[in-house]
Amino acid sequence: MSQYQENATIIRYEQLSEANIRLTLQSDAIAGAARPGQFVMIKTATGKDPMLRRPFSIHQTSSTGRLQILFKIIGRGTNLLAHCRIGETLSLFGPLGHGFDIHTERPACIVGGGMGIAPMLFLAKRMSRLKKDTAGDTILFGGRTQMEVEPLVRDFQQIGMRCITATDDGSYGREGFVTEIIQKLKLPQETVIYACGPEAMLKQLHIYTQVKKMECQVSVESVMACGMGACLGCNIPAHDGHYVHVCYEGPVFHAKELVWK
Numbered sequence: 496m497s498q499y500q501e502n503a504t505i506i507r508y509e510q511l512s513e514a515n516i517r518l519t520l521q522s523d524a525i526a527g528a529a530r531p532g533q534f535v536m537i538k539t540a541t542g543k544d545p546m547l548r549r550p551f552s553i554h555q556t557s558s559t560g561r562l563q564i565l566f567k568i569i570g571r572g573t574n575l576l577a578h579c580r581i582g583e584t585l586s587l588f589g590p591l592g593h594g595f596d597i598h599t600e601r602p603a604c605i606v607g608g609g610m611g612i613a614p615m616l617f618l619a620k621r622m623s624r625l626k627k628d629t630a631g632d633t634i635l636f637g638g639r640t641q642m643e644v645e646p647l648v649r650d651f652q653q654i655g656m657r658c659i660t661a662t663d664d665g666s667y668g669r670e671g672f673v674t675e676i677i678q679k680l681k682l683p684q685e686t687v688i689y690a691c692g693p694e695a696m697l698k699q700l701h702i703y704t705q706v707k708k709m710e711c712q713v714s715v716e717s718v719m720a721c722g723m724g725a726c727l728g729c730n731i732p733a734h735d736g737h738y739v740h741v742c743y744e745g746p747v748f749h750a751k752e753l754v755w756k
């Protein structure tokens with residue numbers, strides 16, 4: 496699989512809420528090669544602080560070479576990104592990692608929690624292009640409050656799958672965690688769950704799908720230094736006693752492959 500280092504120009508800047516920002520970049524090579532669930536490593540500073548690139552899921556791509564990331568400001572690197580402006584360039588490296596395996600003949604339930612919603616737009620769009628029929632597919636996404644969820648609803652509704660939203664405080668969509676809501680959906684057993692979100696959410700989905708004997712693919716996070724298998728920094732334990740690299744064996748794994756604490 497080809498990877499590229501590309502200086503990508505910022506062509507759109509959207510402040511979706513106080514802390515959540517979406518950047519659109521012109522990144523022809525990476526956008527052209529990317530698959531849902533893959534990520535890019537971005538250099539957030541021109542100087543040495545921070546020295547390391549930061550990983551971000553590919554939120555969506557276009558046939559015209561555009562690539563979007565959706566991120567939350569949490570520290571130095573994301574703060575610097577938030578201060579970038581249209582016309583500036585960022586150094587991107589990617590696409591990286593193993594993405595989602597899309598089953599075109601089985602119903603899907605795409606679950607995103609918090610910033611875990613970021614890779615799911617790309618996944619849902621690609622899925623709707625590959626599948627003959629998405630009538631049995633569901634997108635379920637939630638966040639803490641309305642501000643985290645509402646700005647993304649239109650993008651997901653346009654895909655044509657059933658779209659269910661939830662917030663922890665009930666300020667938008669259904670009240671509660673997506674892990675509670677999924678239990679009420681009565682999904683057929685052959686449904687494949689594709690999920691990204693906080694570890695506690697993924698663990699609950701793993702337990703739910705084990706009980707129901709359903710397939711569950713999860714995109715997980717880990718602290719990353721290189722993003723390409725060279726530093727061992729992203730290792731996490733797998734169920735067979737071995738460790739796996741999140742950066743190139745993941746970030747998407749079958750939930751049953753991992754150890755859930």
Ligand SMILES: Cc1cc2nc3c(=O)[nH]c(=O)nc-3n(C[C@H](O)[C@H](O)[C@H](O)COP(=O)(O)OP(=O)(O)OC[C@H]3O[C@@H](n4cnc5c(N)ncnc54)[C@H](O)[C@@H]3O)c2cc1C
Pocket residue numbers: 534545549550551552553564565566567568569570571572573574610613614715716717718719746
């Ligand atoms: C494969 C992958 C895809 C990702 N996709 C996205 C995305 O689409 N959108 C998005 O907003 N974020 C995403 N992240 C997380 C993102 O990489 C981190 O938020 C970012 O690196 C933080 O950089 P910073 O310099 O702002 O924070 P730092 O200054 O490096 O850290 C600030 C604080 O956040 C903690 N922290 C740093 N990274 C993480 C992490 N991965 N998980 C939990 N806590 C962390 C640190 O321990 C520290 O306490 C992804 C991470 C991975 C591994």
Ligand code: FES
Pocket residue numbers: 718719720721722723724725726727728729730740741742743
């Ligand atoms: S981040 Fe370096 S090996 Fe995965």
